[in-house]
Amino acid sequence: MENLLDGIEDILLMGPGPSCVHDKVYEALGKKSIGHLDPYFIRIMDAIKADLRTLLNTENTLTIPMSGTGSSGMEACFVNLVEKDDPVLVLINGVFGMRMQDVAQRLGATVDTLEFEWGTPVVVDAVKTKIAQKHYKIVAVVHAETSTGVKNPVAEIGALLKGSDTIYLVDAVTSLGGMEIDMDAWGIDAIYSGTQKCLSCPPGLAPLSFSNKAVAALENRKTKVPNWYLDLSLIMKYWKGATRAYHHTAPINMHYGLYQALQLILEEGPDNVYRRHLHFHHELVKGLEALGLSMLVAPASRLPMLNSVRVPEGVDEAAVRSTLLREYKIEIGAGLGPLAGKIWRIGLMGHTARQENVTRLLTALKANLF
Amino acid sequence: MENLLDGIEDILLMGPGPSCVHDKVYEALGKKSIGHLDPYFIRIMDAIKADLRTLLNTENTLTIPMSGTGSSGMEACFVNLVEKDDPVLVLINGVFGMRMQDVAQRLGATVDTLEFEWGTPVVVDAVKTKIAQKHYKIVAVVHAETSTGVKNPVAEIGALLKGSDTIYLVDAVTSLGGMEIDMDAWGIDAIYSGTQKCLSCPPGLAPLSFSNKAVAALENRKTKVPNWYLDLSLIMKYWKGATRAYHHTAPINMHYGLYQALQLILEEGPDNVYRRHLHFHHELVKGLEALGLSMLVAPASRLPMLNSVRVPEGVDEAAVRSTLLREYKIEIGAGLGPLAGKIWRIGLMGHTARQENVTRLLTALKANLF
Numbered sequence: 001m002e003n004l005l006d007g008i009e010d011i012l013l014m015g016p017g018p019s020c021v022h023d024k025v026y027e028a029l030g031k032k033s034i035g036h037l038d039p040y041f042i043r044i045m046d047a048i049k050a051d052l053r054t055l056l057n058t059e060n061t062l063t064i065p066m067s068g069t070g071s072s073g074m075e076a077c078f079v080n081l082v083e084k085d086d087p088v089l090v091l092i093n094g095v096f097g098m099r100m101q102d103v104a105q106r107l108g109a110t111v112d113t114l115e116f117e118w119g120t121p122v123v124v125d126a127v128k129t130k131i132a133q134k135h136y137k138i139v140a141v142v143h144a145e146t147s148t149g150v151k152n153p154v155a156e157i158g159a160l161l162k163g164s165d166t167i168y169l170v171d172a173v174t175s176l177g178g179m180e181i182d183m184d185a186w187g188i189d190a191i192y193s194g195t196q197k198c199l200s201c202p203p204g205l206a207p208l209s210f211s212n213k214a215v216a217a218l219e220n221r222k223t224k225v226p227n228w229y230l231d232l233s234l235i236m237k238y239w240k241g242a243t244r245a246y247h248h249t250a251p252i253n254m255h256y257g258l259y260q261a262l263q264l265i266l267e268e269g270p271d272n273v274y275r276r277h278l279h280f281h282h283e284l285v286k287g288l289e290a291l292g293l294s295m296l297v298a299p300a301s302r303l304p305m306l307n308s309v310r311v312p313e314g315v316d317e318a319a320v321r322s323t324l325l326r327e328y329k330i331e332i333g334a335g336l337g338p339l340a341g342k343i344w345r346i347g348l349m350g351h352t353a354r355q356e357n358v359t360r361l362l363t364a365l366k367a368n369l370f
Numbered sequence: 371m372e373n374l375l376d377g378i379e380d381i382l383l384m385g386p387g388p389s390c391v392h393d394k395v396y397e398a399l400g401k402k403s404i405g406h407l408d409p410y411f412i413r414i415m416d417a418i419k420a421d422l423r424t425l426l427n428t429e430n431t432l433t434i435p436m437s438g439t440g441s442s443g444m445e446a447c448f449v450n451l452v453e454k455d456d457p458v459l460v461l462i463n464g465v466f467g468m469r470m471q472d473v474a475q476r477l478g479a480t481v482d483t484l485e486f487e488w489g490t491p492v493v494v495d496a497v498k499t500k501i502a503q504k505h506y507k508i509v510a511v512v513h514a515e516t517s518t519g520v521k522n523p524v525a526e527i528g529a530l531l532k533g534s535d536t537i538y539l540v541d542a543v544t545s546l547g548g549m550e551i552d553m554d555a556w557g558i559d560a561i562y563s564g565t566q567k568c569l570s571c572p573p574g575l576a577p578l579s580f581s582n583k584a585v586a587a588l589e590n591r592k593t594k595v596p597n598w599y600l601d602l603s604l605i606m607k608y609w610k611g612a613t614r615a616y617h618h619t620a621p622i623n624m625h626y627g628l629y630q631a632l633q634l635i636l637e638e639g640p641d642n643v644y645r646r647h648l649h650f651h652h653e654l655v656k657g658l659e660a661l662g663l664s665m666l667v668a669p670a671s672r673l674p675m676l677n678s679v680r681v682p683e684g685v686d687e688a689a690v691r692s693t694l695l696r697e698y699k700i701e702i703g704a705g706l707g708p709l710a711g712k713i714w715r716i717g718l719m720g721h722t723a724r725q726e727n728v729t730r731l732l733t734a735l736k737a738n739l740f
Binding site for chain 1: 371373374375377378379380381383385387388390391396397398399400401402403404405406408410413414417437438439440441442444445449469472473475476477478564566572573574594595596597598599600616617618619620621622623624626627629630633636637695701706
């Protein structure tokens with residue numbers, strides 16, 4: 001019988017995620033499965049919780065990976081915190097802000113939005129004005145907007161909300177592991193991420209953390225969480241305490257992968273990892289500009305790990321991506337929504353952010369564009 | 371830095387799942403990640419769909435793995451099919467029937483139940499009477515009740531519902547890959563499973579299939595699915611058609627594992643696999659009875675892959691499990707709910723269902739109990 005797995009090629013993953021994975025993480029994924037209630041697995045769970053707290057700069061007890069991809073983290077944050085008719089403000093400047101709006105509306109929230117041009121950041125003063133006009137239970141924003149390459153001013157928005165009872169909810173899918181996140185200092189109450197971006201682990205888990213304020217909101221709900229699978233009040237009983245209650249079977253081997261990916265980041269040192277992302281981002285931008293290409297986002301708001309480049313006039317962007325993938329074994333991403341056809345999205349996430357990858361992509365682009 | 375992964379032991383997994391994993395599946399998990407929109411990954415997705423259809427004996431187009439563990443499959447079936455106040459009948463004779471009730475109630479369904487003693491099967495005549503009294507949008511039952519080791523009469527209940535517009539929803543978490551499932555012939559409209567039982571892949575994905583009737587119910591909803599992450603109307607656009615629309619990033623490496631696990635079953639031949647389960651189930655029961663132990667479930671309703679054994683009077687069941695795990699490197703499961711402390715649950719799932727494992731467990735039990 002033909003086995004398709006034998007034909008998997010070694011692709012340099014420079015799209016918007018998944019990113020390149022260290023061999024040690026692949027090895028981790030293939031370690032022997034043990035039971036989800038095995039005391040040794042619980043030690044691994046506890047280590048993952050501690051490592052996530054370190055990386056997020058938080059003391060939050062409820063800091064765990066959810067059993068799904070990054071989007072399940074978004075779903076989990078909203079479904080645990082939103083009750084029908086709750087007023088929610090979503091700050092939107094890309095696909096993932098729009099997704100937050102959709103998720104919250106489906107759950108019955110009354111969602112207001114503030115929208116900003118795709119490719120530009122959220123304007124803090126606009127948020128200040130909006131929250132002065134109306135009280136929101138939740139204010140939600142994407143830290144690193146993967147669809148545009150824009151970094152939003154998460155710390156500054158957090159400063160506006162300090163002292164209020166509003167829950168501050170942040171999407172850190174693409175930022176975690178690639179740039180500083182200071183959850184407690186920035187006043188973030190609920191955060192989620194994914195494994196397949198700067199953590200450089202294959203997709204499948206969604207790290208999540210809730211502050212005491214968010215946990216209190218969960219505990220004071222008038223109605224049950226309308227999602228058994230993602231109900232954190234049940235899941236907590238599996239992830240903390242002396243005796244662990246079975247909720248659902250945790251994705252054992254994915255946890256091995258995440259554990260190893262976190263170890264690699266902590267061994268290199270988070271600050272060194274962030275500097276490495278920034279350094280190769282600058283190298284990449286320099287190289288792209290030397291090829292005559294221009295970046296979508298203004299320098300002050302650029303993400304190091306997601307570089308959006310304008311497609312030059314007259315170039316068939318899909319053909320370039322296809323050639324890069326087929327002939328050069330390099331994957332880059334297309335634009336989404338209003339930016340479809342207009343930009344490429346080049347990822348420098350986690351293990352991908354290295355000199356040889358930058359050089360290889362620039363060489364391939366040069367050969368194909370000119 | 372200490373690496374906990376170095377201390378993972380090779381445990382014989384004879385609990386209620388996860389089960390033992392074939393080396394080829396571990397290898398598959400560690401293959402290089404490629405992009406979730408890479409044409410080669412789409413080939414792998416298509417092969418998984420085809421293999422799942424073969425194993426389920428269905429022609430359903432919508433036959434895919436959900437990006438979560440088995441319980442996310444349960445959540446997905448209900449959240450896509452239930453709207454507020456929909457009448458739902460759940461047949462309950464264990465933990466997983468109770469979970470279905472909880473899931474459906476959280477989604478606003480009006481849930482009626484028929485309950486049967488744990489350790490005994492659903493009685494078909496009782497279902498017949500119940501559905502004659504009231505029209506249900508959904509009738510739901512667990513095929514293999516993992517909490518008790520009981521096989522429910524899924525084909526017979528399906529026969530009662532034939533020709534009606536009721537959606538027949540079946541939990542096949544523990545049955546798929548270990549016993550015959552004839553989805554189309556039995557009239558099942560919505561089914562879900564998990565990878566970590568008889569498919570012998572680590573946990574992390576939930577195979578799911580919807581009949582045309584179930585898809586029509588989804589398409590005719592009056593309200594959006596109140597769960598963006600599990601909305602099958604969106605997910606279908608990623609899993610079928612000539613162009614695939616990004617929904618969420620699929621758990622790439624978990625799909626490699628599932629692909630390989632399905633290949634192993636199809637290579638051995640599903641009927642051979644089911645016979646192997648049944649054969650070693652009989653061997654195990656014979657051995658347990660020779661030790662003076664007795665089974666919870668009557669022979670006609672016993673599952674081959676989940677064997678519930680009564681704990682003998684005066685035996686500390688937790689101490690036995692702990693000794694088996696620590697000294698013999700064998701995991702077996704405890705009882706749940708009303709059966710806690712009263713039974714052990716011994717899994718013979720997928721790759722675990724082999725002579726050497728039966729022998730090793732019986733030897734260890736003998737040494738510890740007598």
